[in-house]
Amino acid sequence: MTGLNIEREILIEAPADVVWRIITEPEQMSLWFADRVDLVVEPGAHGYLSFGDQGGPVVIETVDPPTLFSFRWNHPRDEVPAAGNSMLVEFRLTPEGDQRTRLQVAERDVEHRDWAEEEKVRYADEHREGWGEFLDRLAGVVSAMSR
């Protein structure tokens, strides 16, 4: 994988439809996520998340209950979020029996669609490192340089 990626997961003792509601209903989102959630959960909808006195716009990408919910955020303030300038947050729900759900969250940037195909391939070849490795390496560089 070629980007800045965060991937985390957790096992929840509840059916997927219950987990889905917690993740996607704005009222519930304000209990685990932003302080204020102004959002209509529909593909393409623009919303706003407030974190205290900070916050930012989000754009919903995929709403596929009860398995996939994704949105983009963290784009530069004056730009419309799209591939290349924003992070994609994806929630994936996988039922494990009727009473248990595996929830995976990934926050990732995406490939540059405006690049020519050969540039993408070349770039991917040169830069396969994931987010975790990049961080580890940066931390190493920082401590080496601070010495």
Add this chain to the structure above:
Amino acid sequence: MTVQVDDRLWSAIGDPSRRRVLDLVIGNERVSASWLADQVPFSRQAVSKHLGVLEGAGLVSRQRQGREVLYQVEIDRLDQATREMTELAVQWDRRLVAIKRLAEAAHARAIEEDNQRRNRDD
């Protein structure tokens, strides 16, 4: 509680091609834009743009040396960026735990209500 990595830092490091440029500056100490452009599969113009964003985020600084402008990494800012991003992963873990608690409580409530309804109906 939420950790917000500041916008400029995030968009500076979030972009893979920009990270490639940053990598090259880190690995080679002081470098010029034209040297960088020779190392990457994108244009000189794109490199200049990336350097501008990195400089705006405080991750690199430039110095004029004779006729050349050379870029170098700002180590304190890089250290800060690294710490903030590690904290982001921790933040997602906290959110997942909160979702788990809410979902399990909602599920337990639904079962309880269901049982009460059944008892009433019996």
